[in-house]
Amino acid sequence: MNPSNLIPVADTLTAHWGWFQFLLMLTFPLHLLAMNAMLGTALIAFVAHFFPGQQYRDLSHGLAKALPFLVAFTVNLGVAPLLFVNVLYGHLLYTSTVLMGLFWLAVIPILIIAYYLAYIYDFSFKRLGNAGMFVILLVLLLLLLVGFVFSNNMSMMIAPSSWERWFATPGGSLLNLADPTLLARYLHMITGALAVGGLCVSLYAQVVLKRQPLVAEAGVRIGMQCFSWLTLLQLVVGTWFLLTLTPEVLKRFMGGDTLATAYFGAGLLLALATLVTGFRRQVLATVWLTVPLVYLMSFMRDSVRSGYLAPYFDPAKVSVSVQWSPLLLFLISLVGGLALVVWMLMQLPSLKKSARQD
Template structure:
């Protein structure tokens, strides 16, 4: 069967595809930073709790207070990029979601349990010292499960030639386990979250007037540095696991692809230098720029996979600009409200 016959016809869009692509990249970068901060700090806290047992752990206590908020921000900032992805690639993501519908829909229930576990970890941190590690562990494991489901969906949508498997499995339990990029792609996000979690730890204690701040800053930057080294190895694994024709685009086959890859690679080297020198703010700035280029590289990979079938520039535009203007206004006001609430929370925390 011709895989192209399984790809639904794309809907029309109200404005140029470039607008949707811009906001897809922008909102995904925001979501990625928040998701990495949430998962990474959770993993670091879990490791420290396992090592220390019931001993005092100021880092773990501090993370417990912020974990529910990080989850909330991660979820809310994850909605926008998913919606923009559906606008530009809906005919692919909807099909892959149907094929793994049981797992995809289960994400909602898993997320509710994760949320409850995180709140119990926060509210009962001092009252239930022997149980805190289990509630945090449950939250981290469930977050890793959700990340695995998303990775499955994002890889399955790129492979229409595998959709014929639906005719042999119509139960909604199809996963993309045979894809050679699945595991390295998944680990690429998980290891990155540990690095970002370490940096968040360093930034957090950099902002505190605490005599032990220097110790925790150093520990956070150490987490960041060594996780980034592991991330380089995982990233290379991910690169060589790509189909050869796509991998070669980043190895000199395309000036655009190769240029973005080299800039991202240089960015990783730069932030490693900053992190080993314990330059927290320079590392944070370099990380944001590096993540931006990595996200662009990720989108180039997606477009290369789908090139035989589709490119967003092919979408038919029926002009209707009012929704775009309304979105821009709401988006700016929403960001302003979020930053205002964060400032109030930060000032309240300093007073406390």
């Protein structure tokens, strides 16, 4: 069957597609950064249980306190890109979501259990003692499972040729396991996530845990080692992912598409620079290099999506019927929401001061 016949008609856009593309590319890396911090925090809280010394217990405890917030940030920062990706690619994403509906719906109970366990790990840290390491391990594994479900969906939505399997298996239980890119893509995502997560832990230890110098030192050391060694490993995993792409898509990064090649070149240079600052344990310099690197990798990932969809779909060709009022309302709410968040953050120091006086 011709895969194009399986693709539903795309909905009309209410503004030029560039608006939605811009907002998707702005918000998705924010979800990634929060997700990375969440996974890295869970990993290092777990690993610290294996080190002898009170400072490592205190490090796990400090990270346990941050984890529930990071889960909430990851989920909330996932909503915005989910909306924008649905506007641009909804007819593809809805289809792949239906094909794997059982696993997709399972994300909600899995997340609820992981979130609940993260609170248990935080609130009962002292009572759990060393058993806490099994709780945090379970949290980490459940969150990694959620990431795996996402990688399946994001890779299946760009592979309409795999959809006809539904006629033989219509129960919503399809994954994308036969896709040669899936494992490399997922491992590339997770290696990067745990590396950047290690960097976030170092920053958290350096800034938030600085009143406990031994704990802060332990956090910076483990976090930067995690960042640097996993980034080194990423050179191998990333190359593997690149080589699993079809020749047409790979060619985009090798001069076939000027912008994609520029992303790749700049990304590689930034990754090498982070290795230097990472192994030197220069936390802030590494953060400044890593944030643009995460953005560049998201742009590359988007170029992979466009490359795979090129024979079937181009959002730039979808018909547009401009409705300014929803966009205007969205932009006003966005600015208002951001102002509110900034105001709340500015209130934090005075709240902390009055809590200490009480």
